[in-house]
Amino acid sequence: MISYEYPLNERIRTLLRLEDLYRKLGHFHRSDAPQDHHVALITLFEVLEVAGRADLKVDLMQELERQRQILMSFRNNPEISEEALSGALYEIEQASASLLAMAGKIGQYLRENEWLMAIRSRAAIPGGVCEFDLPSYHFWLNRDPAARRGDLEAWIQPMLPIRDGLTIVLRLLRASGHPEPQLASNGSYQLTMSGRSAQMLRLRLASSEAAIPEISANKYALSIRFMRPETIARPRTVERDVAFELTFCSL
Template sequence: MIYEFPLTEGIRRFLRIEMLAEQSLVYIEQDSEYSTIAAVRALLDLVSLVSKNDTKIELIKQLDQVMLIESLSEADRLEANELKGILSRQSFRAYDAIKENVFLNTLRQRFVIVGGICAFDLPVLHNWLNMPFQTRKEHFYEWMAVIENVMNAVHFVLRCIRGSMVTEECSFKHGFYYRSVKWRAGLLRINMNDYNFFPEFSGNRHQLSIRLVEQSSPWDPPKQVDTDITLQVEICGA
């Protein structure tokens, strides 16, 4: 398991966008009404993040920073410039097809109510769910196409940031690590595959603390690891 910690608010949002996109795409490929509901719920959360104007601004800024990476290939540099141009030309009304869709807006309003999408509450949803699986998929991917430009840019930025990294050894005393930092990085990564505990991060580009925590089952309280250990931490986008 690789744990990632964003060092900026922009990267934090990109990671959330990436997670929601992966969730929705996994769910929509399963021929189940409940999976389709989960896919649409994730899609609506995704749209609320993607359609914010500062997401586009942050993406353009990150694409400019990516193009400054010395190790970036010429092909990636051209792609970054192309993505920046697409986003710069994109109208602020680009998401109207989703945001003004009556069906999706009805679902959005009912999703916030606990148990609010039963057939007696929302027959329009259950009528749609009763359509053939392939039809539901086609509708879903038509909605996803509206945010394709931003999704392509988010995936590209995160790929380049993860690919531009240096490794540093961090010594944990009794399961705790702290230091002041002056990184220009955007993301930290720790591979915990060889351990049965997990990291809890706190910090930003100026200070960082990591606490190693173990929990044998959900019924046991989590507790800090009481041992000294050295771990390799990947500093990405520096």
């Protein structure tokens, strides 16, 4: 199955973007290749850009506290595993404490590093980080892989509380809904929301289904068009019925 997620507000959109960036960051920084470490550094700059747009830390702490209070209400419920509940509460409390310990503006320590900011500025120019543009960066890319990785980990580590907090929030959000089988007649599906509230839609298709969902939604209606996965010609609507799963997620 292939999953597609569609955020219905800006806050969830930001969390999903950051989740994707942190996933790439974790992948590329573990490599030994200088090209992968370059991608990891550029990705870290993207994390800095996205995380710095809003008061993300406060939003995450407030949501974690809200979820903690909800979980606390399940104490002494015979249908809830006390061990699982305690583990979830501990995880939330640890993430909240780490976020609280983050002093100042997110990523300020990176902004104060002139060497990194010079790379960030040049990276915005196509081909702008060539060795003749940034010889000190060229030297760094030719250092021992373990030394480069050590630098990357030192730059990444202070940003990990954001990753840990959003991971918990998104996991709870995804677990909040129940998938329902649906059918798009002749490639199209419409639904009136009728007061149904959601923060994110999750759509799952069989991997063998050659169709890509184009989703449009607001508080009144949901519309999904399934398109053929063309890579050369203009995409066209699938002219057949498409079975899929749809989940409304909300915290």
